[in-house]
Amino acid sequence: MARVKGAMATRKRHKKVLKLAKGFRGAQSKQYRIANQAVMRSLAFAYVGRKQKKREFRKLWIARISAAAKMNGMNYSTFMNGLKKAGIVMNRKMLSELAIHDAEGFAKLVETAKASL
Numbered sequence: 001m002a003r004v005k006g007a008m009a010t011r012k013r014h015k016k017v018l019k020l021a022k023g024f025r026g027a028q029s030k031q032y033r034i035a036n037q038a039v040m041r042s043l044a045f046a047y048v049g050r051k052q053k054k055r056e057f058r059k060l061w062i063a064r065i066s067a068a069a070k071m072n073g074m075n076y077s078t079f080m081n082g083l084k085k086a087g088i089v090m091n092r093k094m095l096s097e098l099a100i101h102d103a104e105g106f107a108k109l110v111e112t113a114k115a116s117l
Contacts, residue, residue, distance in 0.1 A: 014032045017032060017035055017036050017039050018030075018032065018035055020035075020039045020042075020043075021035035021038055021039050024038055057093075058092060060096070061092040061093055061095070061096040062076065062092060062096075064096040064099050064100065065079070065080075065092060065095050065096050065099055067099075068096075068099030068100075068103070068106050069099075069110060072106070072107050072110040073110075074110055074113065074114065078113075078117065079110060079113050080113075081113075081117070082112070082113025082114060082115075082116050082117045083109065083112070083113050083116075085113075085116040085117065086112050086113060086115070086116035088109065088112065088113075090109075095109075
């Protein structure tokens, strides 16, 4: 049986890594070994970043809701507790959008939350 060399597979693997490293600075986009290290690192950061993005947005929504609730004379935790007791199920993303774009509607929600406490 003939011996099979790994040139095709190696070239394919190298091209795949170098394609992912496109746009990196200097040797990180030209030399395979350095590019491979940079790509593995960047993919790890990308994986972690997808998780962090969710946390960051939740923090942003909570900050917006808190600011809007304080403008209506209530703090965030009591507002959320009041909504829960009133039976209003609304996620934080929608509450923050409501606080930004519909201040009167948000004020009505605050009144509902105050009444249910």
